[in-house]
Amino acid sequence: MYIKRAVLGLAIILSSATFAVAQEEVSKSTADHSKFPILQKDFQSGPEVTEACLTCHTEADDQMMHSIHFTWDYEHPETGQRLGKSNVINSFCGSVAGNEPRCTSCHAGYGWDDMSQPAPQEANAKDCLVCHDKSDQYTKLATGAGHPPMQAKGKTITGKDAWAVDLKKAAMSVGMPDRDNCGNCHFYGGGGDNVKHGDLSSALYNPTHDVDVHMSSVEEGGEGMVCADCHVSDRHEWAGSRYNVLASDPHGTGKPGEARHAASCQSCHGQEPHPTNIKGLKLNDHTDTLACQTCHIPEYARGGVPTKSMWDWSTAGRLDENGKPIHEDDYVSSTGQHLHTYLSTKGNFDYQEDAEPYYAWFDGQVEYTTYDRKIDPSNTVDINVIHGAREDGRSRIWPFKRMEGRQAYDTVNNNLVYTHVWGPTTDTAFWTNFDWAKAIDAGMKAANKPYSGEFDFVDTYMYWPITHMVAPAENAVDCVECHQQDGRLANVAGVFMPGTNTNGPVGLLGKALLLLTLMGVVAHALIRTFSRKSKGGHHD
Amino acid sequence: MTKRIVKVYPRFERFWHWMQVVLIMALMVTGMGLNGVHSLIPFGPAVMLHTLAALALLALWIFATFWLFTTGTWKQFIPKIEGMVSVARFYAYGVFKGEEHPYEKIFWRKHNPLQAATYFVLKWFIFPAIWVTGLLYLTYNFWAGSNSVVAITIIANLHLFAAYVIGAFIIVHIYLLTVGHGFRQHVKPMVTGYDEIDLTPEQEAYLETNEPGRLKPIKR
Numbered sequence: 021m022y023i024k025r026a027v028l029g030l031a032i033i034l035s036s037a038t039f040a041v042a043q044e045e046v047s048k049s050t051a052d053h054s055k056f057p058i059l060q061k062d063f064q065s066g067p068e069v070t071e072a073c074l075t076c077h078t079e080a081d082d083q084m085m086h087s088i089h090f091t092w093d094y095e096h097p098e099t100g101q102r103l104g105k106s107n108v109i110n111s112f113c114g115s116v117a118g119n120e121p122r123c124t125s126c127h128a129g130y131g132w133d134d135m136s137q138p139a140p141q142e143a144n145a146k147d148c149l150v151c152h153d154k155s156d157q158y159t160k161l162a163t164g165a166g167h168p169p170m171q172a173k174g175k176t177i178t179g180k181d182a183w184a185v186d187l188k189k190a191a192m193s194v195g196m197p198d199r200d201n202c203g204n205c206h207f208y209g210g211g212g213d214n215v216k217h218g219d220l221s222s223a224l225y226n227p228t229h230d231v232d233v234h235m236s237s238v239e240e241g242g243e244g245m246v247c248a249d250c251h252v253s254d255r256h257e258w259a260g261s262r263y264n265v266l267a268s269d270p271h272g273t274g275k276p277g278e279a280r281h282a283a284s285c286q287s288c289h290g291q292e293p294h295p296t297n298i299k300g301l302k303l304n305d306h307t308d309t310l311a312c313q314t315c316h317i318p319e320y321a322r323g324g325v326p327t328k329s330m331w332d333w334s335t336a337g338r339l340d341e342n343g344k345p346i347h348e349d350d351y352v353s354s355t356g357q358h359l360h361t362y363l364s365t366k367g368n369f370d371y372q373e374d375a376e377p378y379y380a381w382f383d384g385q386v387e388y389t390t391y392d393r394k395i396d397p398s399n400t401v402d403i404n405v406i407h408g409a410r411e412d413g414r415s416r417i418w419p420f421k422r423m424e425g426r427q428a429y430d431t432v433n434n435n436l437v438y439t440h441v442w443g444p445t446t447d448t449a450f451w452t453n454f455d456w457a458k459a460i461d462a463g464m465k466a467a468n469k470p471y472s473g474e475f476d477f478v479d480t481y482m483y484w485p486i487t488h489m490v491a492p493a494e495n496a497v498d499c500v501e502c503h504q505q506d507g508r509l510a511n512v513a514g515v516f517m518p519g520t521n522t523n524g525p526v527g528l529l530g531k532a533l534l535l536l537t538l539m540g541v542v543a544h545a546l547i548r549t550f551s552r553k554s555k556g557g558h559h560d
Numbered sequence: 561m562t563k564r565i566v567k568v569y570p571r572f573e574r575f576w577h578w579m580q581v582v583l584i585m586a587l588m589v590t591g592m593g594l595n596g597v598h599s600l601i602p603f604g605p606a607v608m609l610h611t612l613a614a615l616a617l618l619a620l621w622i623f624a625t626f627w628l629f630t631t632g633t634w635k636q637f638i639p640k641i642e643g644m645v646s647v648a649r650f651y652a653y654g655v656f657k658g659e660e661h662p663y664e665k666i667f668w669r670k671h672n673p674l675q676a677a678t679y680f681v682l683k684w685f686i687f688p689a690i691w692v693t694g695l696l697y698l699t700y701n702f703w704a705g706s707n708s709v710v711a712i713t714i715i716a717n718l719h720l721f722a723a724y725v726i727g728a729f730i731i732v733h734i735y736l737l738t739v740g741h742g743f744r745q746h747v748k749p750m751v752t753g754y755d756e757i758d759l760t761p762e763q764e765a766y767l768e769t770n771e772p773g774r775l776k777p778i779k780r
Contacts, residue, residue, distance in 0.1 A: 298608055305701040413706040499603035505596060516713045519603065522596035526717040530724025537728040541735040544651075548739075551656035 054192040063187035066130050066168050067144035072191065074143055081143040083256035089128040090139055090146065092116070094263055099387050103263050106135050108388050109436045111331060111403050111425030111482040112210040118440035118466035121165040125177050126205040130166045136468050148194070151201045155193035158185050159204065163442075178208050178222075199225055199235065202247040214325040218375065218421035219488040223323025231323035232489050250283045259283040265485055267311065267384035267408065268416045285312040309515070311382070311416040313487050315497045319374040320421055320486045324355040326371035332426040334477035336367035337454040345454075365441070365451040367426075377419030377486050379512050383408035386483075391469050394434045395478065401429075401436075403482035410514035417512055418485055425480035428460055432472030438463035562764055565776035566757045569750055573633070576624050577750055583620065584726070586613040591723055614694055621687070636671060639680040644673035651739075661740055678729070686725050693719035 053059055058072045074081055084090050094104035105123070109115050116123040117135040124132040128147050132139045139145070147166055149158045160168055161182055162175040169182035176182050203225055210216030214223075229236040234250070236242025251258045260266075260283030269284035272291045280287045291307065294300035306315070321327040340346050345364035351371050352358055362368050385407035395401045403425065408415035428437050440462035443449030450459035456475060464471035502509045503519035510520070521527065569577070590610040593601045601609070628634040646662040651674070654662070663672035671679065693715045696703070700712055737746040749755035754776060759767070767775050 411706055503603050516709050518594050519596045526721050533724050533728050537731045547656050
């Protein structure tokens with residue numbers, strides 16, 4: 021009897037296993053690009069591959085032409101500011117203008133070497149492979165204006181020694197973007213791993229569950245999601261913007277089956293994400309003031325990759341006695357990696373790992389201190405201003421990485437300046453010549469902007485909304501982290517929070533009342549004891 | 561007038577009292593934790609416990625109110641000026657001289673005038689203040705708009721103040737149990753239900769006939 025059952029069980033297991041295998045054999049996609057003769061060619065350049073792609077995907081280049089990944093130009097719908105990488109100045113390497121072939125190595129196109137012109141308009145100047153390569157061996161040269169390395173010379177965009185990419189293999193492998201397609205650029209923003217964002221690092225290629233519940237593998241207990249699962253695309257435009265953020269999402273999940281093009285937590289988790297019990301109800305009460313990220317991303321730069329937290333350009337240019345650039349590597353990460361704390365080319369740095377965010381009301385609007393804005397150099401200048409206040413009803417308290425900077429500005433015109441830092445062959449580039457006067461002059465010329473010729477350095481803050489690296493629920497920020505005196509949200513205005521001010525006027529009054537009562541009772545008892553021993557007296 | 565051992569606190573009243581003790585203690589300890597006075601209980605569990613204890617206490621009060629009005633016991637809590645001065649004088653002076661308490665507990669009036677006045681203020685002002693503000697506090701998100709910071713600040717502070725007043729009451733309440741016959745003697749009736757009461761012959765006769773269970777037989 022038992023044997024019969026065991027045999028039957030085994031048979032069921034085996035048959036279901038074969039069924040599963042058979043299922044996997046059916047391709048998810050209706051097209052296997054390795055079978056397309058037009059892709060089975062020994063391509064000599066990136067644009068050649070793009071031409072082949074466009075023979076079938078006839079509208080792709082037009083879609084890409086309007087995408088911010090290609091234009092690096094963005095007109096803010098609410099403030100009207102002209103933003104995008106081609107315009108803004110940040111507190112990292114400063115600006116793209118003046119440093120094109122280095123910075124445009126991460127452009128989703130080929131050959132953009134002059135920021136004063138729009139990105140190259142030719143149909144084959146789009147880089148299809150950087151997003152769609154699935155062979156994991158396509159890359160871009162760090163200094164090649166977006167072109168891939170065709171020989172083992174130089175560095176790649178992730179800082180590795182370059183190799184000769186196999187364009188045929190890459191072209192035949194194409195599919196939908198996964199983590200490395202996005203991460204090879206976005207994890208390395210600012211010139212290195214996690215330098216810029218704080219919540220986007222190489223730790224997310226294959227994160228553990230405690231680093232990211234969405235992107236960790238199913239075996240890890242995660243969801244195995246890739247970037248594009250949240251950053252859904254429509255016509256090569258992606259949900260999720262750092263200039264115009266969906267800071268609160270009252271639309272929620274939408275109607276059943278409704279396609280939502282929003283990279284918000286609410287688009288999947290809805291407006292009342294916590295379970296309907298007495299605890300969940302109280303937690304749901306917080307969603308009108310807090311972004312999900314505020315509790316569910318307790319720290320950023322988790323997973324062993326530090327983020328740059330301070331960059332002081334003013335100290336750059338110090339050379340050794342032989343006139344050679346120097347470096348100091350005094351920061352040691354949790355994984356034992358030594359990181360630069362001083363470079364002659366870049367100045368002083370500091371880093372943070374598992375860092376507690378800075379919190380502020382945020383309605384999603386980010387205004388940049390572009391070169392045309394006057395700054396007040398006597399104060400710390402906000403490179404980007406985070407808008408929002410409690411009263412507007414759509415702001416939420418958000419977590420940010422607050423980057424501290426010290427960078428060059430024009431002391432006569434009081435504006436931030438573009439700097440020409442990269443340029444191995446020019447006599448003006450700072451990283452080659454260590455001369456700020458020349459580097460700023462050349463940067464402003466490259467950006468085609470007026471410059472007085474006088475400069476100094478100013479302290480800056482730059483704010484980066486934290487939204488990735490969502491931790492498991494049990495690691496969410498504990499109530500008491502905020503509900504205590506000088507808690508995490510102590511500096512956020514317009515908030516009443518229980519437990520933060522036990523010694524307010526009423527608290528002190530109450531404590532005084534208790535104290536006086538106790539003193540009265542004790543005094544009464546003492547007088548009773550020391551006066552004639554009480555014998556009578558009924559009742560309380 | 562005869563002194564008899566009479567059941568003055570029926571079972572429900574004793575249950576009411578001791579449940580209040582437990583729940584108010586829970587509310588005091590958790591509430592002080594939430595206010596930041598101490599950090600003995602983690603904030604999240606303290607919120608849960610505070611909420612559950614408050615809801616239980618509200619339910620208890622609804623039953624108690626029903627009981628007070630259906631049994632007529634509510635009359636016990638109506639304050640009277642008469643005799644209040646002599647009780648106040650006793651606590652402020654006479655008690656030190658070893659005088660007898662001026663108030664004799666009678667069947668329909670188990671509280672002395674000062675006690676009755678205290679309970680009147682407590683039941684009509686302080687308790688309503690704490691549960692009205694508490695409910696508003698708890699249901700904040702049902703009524704609040706984005707400009708309700710001032711409202712919730714006032715509500716929370718009223719709630720806190722009422723809590724401190726109740727705290728002061730508890731201190732005095734417990735202390736006064738030690739005055740006179742002593743703590744054990746004073747707590748005992750609230751445990752057993754029985755206390756020594758002066759009964760008029762009419763009351764004694766009524767109880768002997770109609771509610772013999774409330775009278776303990778006279779010891780020979």
